Amino acid sequence: MRRRSSPGYSISVAKSNEHRLSRAPEVFFRISSLAQKGGKSYGQLVKLLLIEDDPKTVRALASGFRGEGFETVTAKTGEEGFFLLGRESFDVVILDWLLPGRDGIEVLKTLRSSGSKTPVLLLTARDAVEDRVLGLNAGADDYLVKPFAFAELLARVRALLRRADSVNPLRQQLGDLTLDVQTRRVVRGSREIALTPREFDLLAFLAQHHNETVTRQMIAREVWREPNRATPLDNVIDVHLAHLRRKLDDGEDVKLIQTVRGVGFVLRAEAAAA
DSSP, X not given: OOOOOSSSOEEOOOTTOOOOEEOOOOOOOBXXXXXXXXXXXXXXXXXXXXXXXXXXXXXXXXHHHHHTTOEEEEESSHHHHHHHHHHSOOSEEEEESSOSSSOHHHHHHHHHHTTOOOOXXXXXSOOSHHHHHHHHHTTOSEEEESSOOHHHHHHHHHHHHHHHHHTSOSEEEETTEEEETTTTEEEETTEEEXXXXXXXXXXXXXXXXXXXXXXXXXXXXXTSOOSSOOHHHHHHHHHHHHHHHHHHHTTOSSOSEEEETTTEEEEOSSOOOO
């Protein structure tokens, strides 16, 4: 059975994984539009990770979200999805509960225990109240039961992005560090800090993920816009981080930029544990 909604897409995903997709004119949904409400200022497409093992569902949803202007990355297993989450930065995740190997709940719990605040929508055929409670308590930000209309899924994803956007204001205060994305002004205590454009973008990315460890791979993709990490770029990243550290932390008791040995870097507003 085909269901239509206008404008947009309509998808019916039954518990037997039967589904249909109808296409309407594309509506682009960019982070640059979110920035006007206090979100990211990079201007790239919203980056969505879809973790789902059913090929037909993946094709239908990926096509729908790409048609709406999302940069969509897919993973077929919980292990693959968790690997991608550790390697790249995503704005929102759609996670199926029943996955081969590591299931959605396990992925979700591990993700939240690592400190990640990425919005996650749990997708499942389980419709009992206790299942919804279990999913939300595991760390899901929203929960959608199959079968569903693509228009509702899209609306829920956009609502999650607006929610995440509201906690990433244009002006951030981290301890005694003030970062103004709109004016690109940085102040620590009473001291204004002059940064190069690249240093500011690097700091803004670290601040967006404060208290989360970010890898050089993530920095290369999101700040330098380079999808493939290379040793020369690692050296460039390290040089910029060293300059940024010097400007932010020299003469300060609390060092904001901390190294997580063998993993990456983290921006914290409190002193590292001894």
